[in-house]
Amino acid sequence: MSDREPDSAADGSQVARKRIVVGVGGGIAAYKSCALVRSFTESGHSVRVIPTEAALQFVGRATFEALSGNPVQTGVFADVPEVAHVRLGQEADLVVIAPATADLMARAVAGRADDLLTATLLTARCPVVFAPAMHTEMWEHAATVWNVATLRERGSIVIEPASGRLTGKDTGAGRMPEPEEIFTLASLLLERPAALPRDLEGRRIVVSAGGTREPLDPVRFLGNRSSGKQGYAIARLAAQRGAQVTLVAGATAELGDPAAVDVVHVRTAEQMREAVMKHVIDADAVIMSAAVADFRPATVATSKIKKGADEPDTIPLVRNEDILAGLVQARRDGTIAPSTAIVGFAAETGDATGGVLDHARTKLARKGCDLLVVNAVGDGKAFEVDHNDGWLLGADGTESAIEPGSKSLMASRVLDAVAGLMVFE
Numbered sequence: 044m045s046d047r048e049p050d051s052a053a054d055g056s057q058v059a060r061k062r063i064v065v066g067v068g069g070g071i072a073a074y075k076s077c078a079l080v081r082s083f084t085e086s087g088h089s090v091r092v093i094p095t096e097a098a099l100q101f102v103g104r105a106t107f108e109a110l111s112g113n114p115v116q117t118g119v120f121a122d123v124p125e126v127a128h129v130r131l132g133q134e135a136d137l138v139v140i141a142p143a144t145a146d147l148m149a150r151a152v153a154g155r156a157d158d159l160l161t162a163t164l165l166t167a168r169c170p171v172v173f174a175p176a177m178h179t180e181m182w183e184h185a186a187t188v189w190n191v192a193t194l195r196e197r198g199s200i201v202i203e204p205a206s207g208r209l210t211g212k213d214t215g216a217g218r219m220p221e222p223e224e225i226f227t228l229a230s231l232l233l234e235r236p237a238a239l240p241r242d243l244e245g246r247r248i249v250v251s252a253g254g255t256r257e258p259l260d261p262v263r264f265l266g267n268r269s270s271g272k273q274g275y276a277i278a279r280l281a282a283q284r285g286a287q288v289t290l291v292a293g294a295t296a297e298l299g300d301p302a303a304v305d306v307v308h309v310r311t312a313e314q315m316r317e318a319v320m321k322h323v324i325d326a327d328a329v330i331m332s333a334a335v336a337d338f339r340p341a342t343v344a345t346s347k348i349k350k351g352a353d354e355p356d357t358i359p360l361v362r363n364e365d366i367l368a369g370l371v372q373a374r375r376d377g378t379i380a381p382s383t384a385i386v387g388f389a390a391e392t393g394d395a396t397g398g399v400l401d402h403a404r405t406k407l408a409r410k411g412c413d414l415l416v417v418n419a420v421g422d423g424k425a426f427e428v429d430h431n432d433g434w435l436l437g438a439d440g441t442e443s444a445i446e447p448g449s450k451s452l453m454a455s456r457v458l459d460a461v462a463g464l465m466v467f468e
């Protein structure tokens with residue numbers, strides 16, 4: 044079988060088989076690269092792992108060979124008749140270095156080619172992703188800062204690391220994002236190679252995601268089916284495009300916090316409104332992808348409502364404040380800057396009175412936001428799944444369809460439109 048033919052992923056779906064090089068630097072996070080390799084092979088891709096000699100201090104060659112199903116070498120003098128030191132880079136569709144150590148990035152910047160991985164970096168013409176992992180002091184050192192900036196200037200993608208537990212008892216910025224997150228970003232680049240420009244540096248963006256839960260008593264709530272995946276994808280990508288992002292997260296499908304994003308966890312619509320209103324001050328854009336309950340129970344019982352004589356026949360509801368309308372009003376009042384871009388989401392179904400887009404256009408006019416992201420829901424679409432499609436409706440009358448793809452792809456289209464809305468001095 045040719046490497047370019049479709050292949051079956053572990054879930055049975057057909058994928059275009061790509062050639063992926065996973066480079067592994069000599070850091071403690073090398074163990075996480077095993078999960079990354081597995082995600083690529085399970086998705087049906089052909090994977091070559093190229094560790095450095097130092098990486099093999101952390102994970103054995105046999106592990107990488109077994110997970111990738113391919114031989115593993117570290118030096119330029121292995122596999123000489125096949126000229127592996129140039130061929131692997133030339134043929135790759137994507138190179139992902141995880142972990143990228145301080146030393147490995149310095150060697151990449153210097154253009155060294157004294158092992159198979161750095162030689163591969165010099166010959167690769169496909170997207171190259173570095174996922175740095177190191178102690179905070181190393182990450183913040185002027186040499187590393189310069190190396191990261193240089194790699195980005197040359198067109199490589201250097202993923203923002205997460206903050207959190209480092210080796211030993213230390214915590215701080217420099218932690219490698221979880222393999223699943225690196226896989227998500229890398230997969231997006233296979234869908235859309237130009238999806239991660241650094242065009243949002245210096246921007247502050249607030250994103251809401253997930254569903255709200257309106258309590259009825261200590262054990263019951265009114266909720267909805269939003270998984271939060273679309274909003275998390277937007278927050279993750281905005282941070283990786285350089286923005287300072289606050290994610291106001293309601294109930295989700297147990298999603299991990301995206302790397303380099305400040306996450307504020309809330310439960311109810313009122314908590315979400317308060318958090319959004321607090322963080323939107325000074326923001327350049329606010330993207331309301333959360334599924335916020337329109338109503339909440341008028342009273343919350345302090346103890347569980349029991350079956351029997353006291354059981355209510357009906358549950359009175361009261362309307363929650365509309366956060367999107369509140370944001371538009373706050374911009375009119377001057378509570379938030381007039382330049383703040385406001386983006387709403389509409390999950391619509393067609394009915395006897397009109398199609399999805401008809402309802403969405405009415406909603407855009409009613410809400411007064413700058414951009415409405417429209418999803419057709421129902422029939423297994425949009426909620427809980429990993430793919431999406433839809434439309435972008437602008438207040439200026441522009442309309443564009445977003446092609447079907449991953450929620451990351453949709454996030455990248457939304458952020459392109461948001462970048463166009465923000466005022467750049």
Ligand SMILES: Cc1cc2nc3c(=O)[nH]c(=O)nc-3n(C[C@H](O)[C@H](O)[C@H](O)COP(=O)(O)O)c2cc1C
Pocket residue numbers: 067068069070071072095096097098143144145146147148150176177178181210
């Ligand atoms: C236990 C241990 C953990 C290490 N973890 C890291 C790390 O997370 N990040 C880093 O940049 N260097 C780390 N280092 C230092 C690198 O191993 C060292 O700089 C090495 O030369 C990197 O080689 P490379 O260029 O092949 O990645 C660690 C060293 C040791 C002994």
